[in-house]
Amino acid sequence: SAVYEILIGGLVKAGRVEEAFKLFGELKWKGDVPGVSTYCLLIDSLRKASEIDTACKLFQEMEKSGCSLDVVAYNLGIDLLGKAGKIVEACKLFEEMEKKGHKPGIISYSVLIDGLAKAGRIEEAYVVFNKMKDSGCVMDVVTYTILIDLLGKSGKVYEALELFYEMTKRGDTPDVVTYSSLIDGLAKSDRIDEAYELFLDMTQKDCTPNSVTLNTLIHGLFKAGRTEAASKHFEEMGRWGCVPNTIVYNTYIDGLGKSGNVKDACFLFGKMEKNGCVPNVETYNILISGLGSVGEVVEAWNLFEEMEKKGLSPDVITFTSLIHGLGRAGEEGAAYKILQVMEEKGCIPNIVTYNALINALGKAGKVKEAYKILDEMRARGFSPD
RNA sequence: CGGCGGACCUAUCC
Numbered sequence: 001s002a003v004y005e006i007l008i009g010g011l012v013k014a015g016r017v018e019e020a021f022k023l024f025g026e027l028k029w030k031g032d033v034p035g036v037s038t039y040c041l042l043i044d045s046l047r048k049a050s051e052i053d054t055a056c057k058l059f060q061e062m063e064k065s066g067c068s069l070d071v072v073a074y075n076l077g078i079d080l081l082g083k084a085g086k087i088v089e090a091c092k093l094f095e096e097m098e099k100k101g102h103k104p105g106i107i108s109y110s111v112l113i114d115g116l117a118k119a120g121r122i123e124e125a126y127v128v129f130n131k132m133k134d135s136g137c138v139m140d141v142v143t144y145t146i147l148i149d150l151l152g153k154s155g156k157v158y159e160a161l162e163l164f165y166e167m168t169k170r171g172d173t174p175d176v177v178t179y180s181s182l183i184d185g186l187a188k189s190d191r192i193d194e195a196y197e198l199f200l201d202m203t204q205k206d207c208t209p210n211s212v213t214l215n216t217l218i219h220g221l222f223k224a225g226r227t228e229a230a231s232k233h234f235e236e237m238g239r240w241g242c243v244p245n246t247i248v249y250n251t252y253i254d255g256l257g258k259s260g261n262v263k264d265a266c267f268l269f270g271k272m273e274k275n276g277c278v279p280n281v282e283t284y285n286i287l288i289s290g291l292g293s294v295g296e297v298v299e300a301w302n303l304f305e306e307m308e309k310k311g312l313s314p315d316v317i318t319f320t321s322l323i324h325g326l327g328r329a330g331e332e333g334a335a336y337k338i339l340q341v342m343e344e345k346g347c348i349p350n351i352v353t354y355n356a357l358i359n360a361l362g363k364a365g366k367v368k369e370a371y372k373i374l375d376e377m378r379a380r381g382f383s384p385d
Numbered sequence: 386c387g388g389c390g391g392a393c394c395u396a397u398c399c
Binding site: 009012035036037038039040041042043044047070071072073074075076077078079106107108109110111112113114140141142143144145146147148149152175176177178179180181182183184185210211212213214215216217218219246247248249250251252253254255280281282283284285286287288289290292315316317318319320321322323324327350351352353354355356357358359360 | 387388389390391392393394395396397398
């Protein structure tokens with residue numbers, strides 16, 4: 001059994017996850033109970049592959065298997081539950097950990113704070129934060145970054161900046177993730193100049209920007225209307241040893257479209273595949289939305305068909321973009337039909353979809369139909385605004 | 386001894 005576990009560990013680290021799971025199955029087949037660390041290793045490999053649900057199931061299996069969880073296992077579980085949108089369960093697991101006599105460590109607090117923040121439960125995140133400080137835990141770079149990100153995303157960049165200075169004063173060195181988070185927070189609060197200064201600051205401190213940093217910056221520059229600066233940074237990514245990936249292309253295509261260069265956006269769309277970047281649902285959504293916003297509904301529809309042909313599943317954003325574009329083009333009848341098309345495909349409209357359709361009908365003077373949709377959305381439990 | 390935590394892209398109206 002110990003041999004199996006060592007082999008499984010080796011396979012996971014070598015990226016041969018399938019083989020690892022095969023061995024794991026054999027191990028259990030023989031009636032052995034895998035150890036906590038083996039479970040955790042496998043659960044974590046699922047988490048890294050974004051297979052959150054499967055990871056949760058394996059976690060439950062571990063709980064039932066009777067092996068007693070240690071702090072690392074609890075940390076993993078709290079993180080998984082948070083990422084699966086089950087933040088209440090995550091909090092319960094945290095309490096269970098304490099009840100069973102395991103003292104939460106810095107990682108325990110960090111994952112819970114991050115989970116709460118991403119679930120929008122900012123107040124509770126602060127409560128856990130204060131508890132962490134009272135417990136005497138020493139914050140590290142990751143904890144600081146989680147807090148800086150949280151503050152930036154909840155409109156408190158000033159406090160994020162204060163934390164940033166506090167950590168440097170304490171001798172903690174911000175890394176590329178810390179910088180990227182703060183640059184994003186500043187840019188999204190329309191403080192692009194400070195964001196840019198921070199970008200320069202990190203390069204002077206030999207903290208090399210990566211593609212996330214550059215994407216964040218490009219996004220911020222577009223948002224501030226600095227199209228040329230954005231393009232410059234896109235073209236000069238190689239300076240930092242980076243090549244644009246699909247997300248960067250998406251940001252750039254979107255920025256071009258929104259700044260009135262839909263033609264260039266389409267040109268880049270053609271180029272991205274040649275550069276080895278596979279367009280995803282977001283790419284198509286960006287283009288469909290961009291084309292619809294300038295009245296090119298036929299082109300938008302063609303792309304919709306193209307994405308389906310490629311096996312990409314249109315989502316609620318795709319359909320809402322189509323509805324908006326058609327409404328804008330005075331084709332409210334077609335916009336209405338999209339609602340049916342999406343339902344047939346099993347895509348549930350949301351409040352944004354209904355707003356787009358009601359606007360389309362209203363603009364066309366079809367007040368009765370608009371009210372009908374309003375009733376439908378109420379019947380579905382949406383409250384109009 | 387080993388296994389766990391952080392940042393980036395898309396839709397309506399405002």
